[in-house]
């Protein structure tokens with residue numbers, strides 16, 4: 001049996017302040033750091049040895065991954081940071097207070113923008129520029145639906161995660177609410193409608209056990 005552990009970063013400053021974040025690069029709060037340590041201790045209790053750690057290019061996920069790797073005494077393993085694991089880009093909602101947007105557009109539209117699979121948030125008129133993505137030849141999205149995030153995540157799963165699992169090596173993925181919803185949708189074959197009910201809390205490791213064809217044999221959510 002091979003195992004995959006997926007983990008959403010600990011609480012960020014924007015999570016704490018109720019602000020749409022997406023590709024904004026915000027830090028963990030003290031609470032988020034504590035959540036990352038606790039997640040690490042929970043993962044340590046499984047005794048799993050990982051061959052590779054995958055994270056995004058955003059510091060809230062990278063910092064969480066490093067705290068976890070330290071807690072499990074596996075800081076030495078190879079790690080890949082990919083923009084494909086970045087949070088879904090929230091377009092023109094990015095930086096706005098969630099409560100203010102909800103008050104402006106109403107509960108239904110607010111929920112549609114946050115949780116539907118296909119609805120695209122209001123777009124930026126010009127893409128942001130950030131040297132870290134430009135260096136890779138990646139133009140930042142101007143806004144993404146969950147489906148768009150799913151589509152850019154899948155090549156990373158196919159090329160970097162699935163082959164390692166198929167050769168029997170446990171993998172650790174530390175990413176974001178929406179990219180993990182996309183990954184869970186794929187792994188558990190959740191349909192486009194039911195996915196709007198799925199929430200991924202900060203700092204709560206999910207452990208999947210797969211058979212040799214990458215069918216799920218067991219799923220455990222680790223919490224205190």
Ligand SMILES: O=C(O)[C@H](O)COP(=O)(O)O
Nearest residue numbers: 019020021022087114177
């Ligand atoms: O990008 C964000 O704002 C958060 O990471 C996720 O926010 P959501 O729960 O509103 O999708």
